[in-house]
Amino acid sequence: MLDNLDKFKCLKRGPSGAINIDPLQRGGVLTPEAREAILEWADGYSVCDFCTGSLESIDSPPIREFVQDVLPEFLETDQVRITHGAREGIFAAMHALCERGETVVADGNAHYTTLLAAELAGLKVEPVPAGQEPHYRVDPQGYEEAIERARGKGEVVGMAVLTYPDGNYGNLVDPRTVSEICRREGVPLIINGAYSVGRMAVGAKSLGADVIIGSGHKSMASSGPIGVIGTSDELAAMIFRRSQLVPHKELEMLGCTLRGAGILTMMASFPAVVERTKLWDEEVEKARWFAGEMGKLGMDLQGDRPHGHDLMFFKSEILYEISKTAKKGRYFLYRELKKRKIFGIKPGLTRQFKLSSYLLPRDDLKMVLSAFEEIVSHHPKA
Amino acid sequence: MLDNLDKFKCLKRGPSGAINIDPLQRGGVLTPEAREAILEWADGYSVCDFCTGSLESIDSPPIREFVQDVLPEFLETDQVRITHGAREGIFAAMHALCERGETVVADGNAHYTTLLAAELAGLKVEPVPAGQEPHYRVDPQGYEEAIERARGKGEVVGMAVLTYPDGNYGNLVDPRTVSEICRREGVPLIINGAYSVGRMAVGAKSLGADVIIGSGHKSMASSGPIGVIGTSDELAAMIFRRSQLVPHKELEMLGCTLRGAGILTMMASFPAVVERTKLWDEEVEKARWFAGEMGKLGMDLQGDRPHGHDLMFFKSEILYEISKTAKKGRYFLYRELKKRKIFGIKPGLTRQFKLSSYLLPRDDLKMVLSAFEEIVSHHPKA
Incomplete structure (x- = not known):
């Protein structure tokens, strides 16, 4: 075991240019x-x-x-x-x-x-x-x-x-x-x-x-x-x-x-x-806009309404329905997002998932919305 | 207080090319x-x-x-x-x-x-x-x-x-x-x-x-x-x-x-x-050589004899005597070593101090020894 250790060197985190919407990660990105x-x-x-x-x-x-x-x-x-x-x-x-x-x-x-x-x-x-x-x-x-x-x-x-x-x-x-x-x-x-x-x-x-x-x-x-x-x-x-x-x-x-x-x-x-911290109100406004757009695609924001934070929990019967017959089953959403270099929704989740919009430019969030829109429209429901 | 924070950015650790003999630091230097x-x-x-x-x-x-x-x-x-x-x-x-x-x-x-x-x-x-x-x-x-x-x-x-x-x-x-x-x-x-x-x-x-x-x-x-x-x-x-x-x-x-x-x-x-870890014996041998040379300069290794580790504790009446009349008093040793880009002995210590030779090339250790030799020979004893 101690002879074959090179695998622990030079490990890479992920593709560059990816959009990470994991709530664990957004506020910890270094300046x-x-x-x-x-x-x-x-x-x-x-x-x-x-x-x-x-x-x-x-x-x-x-x-x-x-x-x-x-x-x-x-x-x-x-x-x-x-x-x-x-x-x-x-x-x-x-x-x-x-x-x-x-x-x-x-x-x-x-x-x-x-x-x-x-x-x-x-x-x-x-x-x-x-x-x-x-x-x-x-x-x-x-x-x-x-x-x-x-x-x-x-x-x-x-x-x-x-x-x-x-x-x-x-x-x-x-x-x-x-x-x-x-x-x-x-x-x-x-x-x-x-x-x-x-x-x-x-x-x-x-x-x-x-x-x-x-x-x-x-x-x-x-x-x-x-x-x-x-x-x-x-x-x-x-x-x-x-x-x-x-x-x-x-x-x-x-x-x-x-x-x-x-x-x-x-x-x-x-x-x-x-x-x-002085720009927090803008983050909240952006999160509300994002959640509203997600709502139009069939992803329902849970928690406080109006929402007061970038951390958002969604439920989605549509994605769940798709997962029942999609290739890769409940991993289809993770795969589809990964194809589009969007990370941070836990592999295997479709019916409910968390994400964060914190410090993401609106253009990135629009790409996330387009991705969800594409995924929903390209997949047949069960 | 929250208006003047730039001092916390761009902090530097120390001069490049320095030799650090702090026992806390030697084994933690990253590859x-x-x-x-x-x-x-x-x-x-x-x-x-x-x-x-x-x-x-x-x-x-x-x-x-x-x-x-x-x-x-x-x-x-x-x-x-x-x-x-x-x-x-x-x-x-x-x-x-x-x-x-x-x-x-x-x-x-x-x-x-x-x-x-x-x-x-x-x-x-x-x-x-x-x-x-x-x-x-x-x-x-x-x-x-x-x-x-x-x-x-x-x-x-x-x-x-x-x-x-x-x-x-x-x-x-x-x-x-x-x-x-x-x-x-x-x-x-x-x-x-x-x-x-x-x-x-x-x-x-x-x-x-x-x-x-x-x-x-x-x-x-x-x-x-x-x-x-x-x-x-x-x-x-x-x-x-x-x-x-x-x-x-x-x-x-x-x-x-x-x-x-x-x-x-x-x-x-x-x-x-x-x-x-396979080269540990060489580190011990190097430490013993270093301690021997320090002994010739009037710094006495404490602890196990023969010594079995790179962590070394020295006592030195000579440096203590010098400190009594030296400019900067007991801080003279720290200052003199710092001038020579050698760090790791705690400021203010002269009569007893710790250091480590771990993973330091013999040439660096020779520079440390020369530094001590110069410091002792250039300073009058009290």
Whole structure:
């Protein structure tokens, strides 16, 4: 096995000039500055040359200023740390703020990693159920009911999580209402902004979050895995508490997290990321236009109407009907799109699929629409 | 603050043509193949396009084959997972295999992150003390005494950790003796090979480890942070157990870890990494030669004699004496080396410092030796 390793060298990602509509990918495409940064800082532990004890205190490159001054302003928090990603930030907050055996209340559309983080921290999860199709809405008042439900079972509610927006439908639950409920009930609210921080102008204060989580690779044009966690001084004293055995190191971070190039890509992209959040309304408008056109072709947008995010979930009985008799069966859609250099809809899906229009020029989106139109018109229905 | 962000773009790492002797950096320098890979796979979540549920099952790029077939052979284990780094792997193993309140026995030269991982997992640490200078040796028999000592206090010993080699002195404790003691005492042994896996031909079976940990950015020519954890099927069933709430995801990994370019750099470098482990004896010989020459200049190698690793810790009364009256005081050594484009000894250190000769040509090391010789001869002692 160890004699035949050349296959692991020179692997290519995909054809150039392709259009990628995968929601996982759109917000993580590097800026030209970040592409320069990643090559410059690619080697191993490259940011640690001038470390004096912690990642966030490195002056050269200016990680200290970025993490201690700039990101807190951006996230409207007192303190920020860099994490390995959104899920790792959520785990750190849950593990630090909750006692084992307590319960976390989370929206029914939460990313699966919210459940994993809770389980790994020894916590139970009380869901705020999402409604039926086509909207799959989470009612913010549901947080009050879920907290009461859990307490009615004798459980201690240690935290609430709101996924803003969720990663399935791109739904945006009113965070202020959730926040007011949580404040009234004395439950800290953590907002998972993996699909908002770096896309939308959001911050902990305006959302009413006690802890805000972001994802570098999902929405901050950074090379993954990387994320951010921001919080108040009060909660920071617990989440970022120092170790008792190694007193100058932060326990929950295991000392340091992003000891490599990823943090430099986040920094290099950051000026552009700040600018792009100011153009969010245009992205929403574009997504609505795209969804409208898709609707005319028989693909029905699910989730919020009007839609408020580039992440879109479609259902399509037409494509499903075609797949029943098409060559390659349910893989026909993936193949047909691939032929046209369009990627990002998971192989095998036809009846329902997700995509994102984020930062794609309208001309590219028109090519995507033409592709769907062609595919539908050229294939006989079952 | 958010108006003046251009400083975060176009940051440079250091002058070209410099010699870097930082032990953190030597084993993490990317191969040319890995430099190609990082640019190709730099964007966000770039490896997740063809994911069917977990990082380790991705066929394109061939992560499945690399993690499920190749790495287990390399590490002599049944199963391997990719982690965010050595410390995160150690935490996962401790958290999964030990109950809160138990005790971990660890060598006195262990990296500080071993203590953090134990503390974060709710465990106590019973050290196997290192001896006095100049050798700082950890006696493998000390593991038996430490286990007995802990048990004498009524503690349950859940795990033993051996750092092989340690990151301060590059000392190599006989792992087979430690392993036999642990087996006899019924304590699983985890070997932290952050400075051996990828440098030396080591594997769990030959070392006698139940769990083996490696670091991509320290010793596998990978862009950090990234690491590996390997173990038997028996322990894998616990460390890599599935979530109860999300049954197809591994709990301790929070689903997936290295969802980005780092894993592709590890794969691209791997053929060269396998080859370089075969040349380890030459690296040791070179380190011994270098340490001998340093000795002639008044810098005394600490740790194992004969030395068995490229990581070297020196003490130098001469440089310390010079620093007392030198311009820039204790920063003079850093400045003098920097003038000669030699980096990697921490600013401010003179009386004792670490460096590594790993993969440096002898000509570069001769330039380092000349630099020290010049610095000593040109400066008056206090």
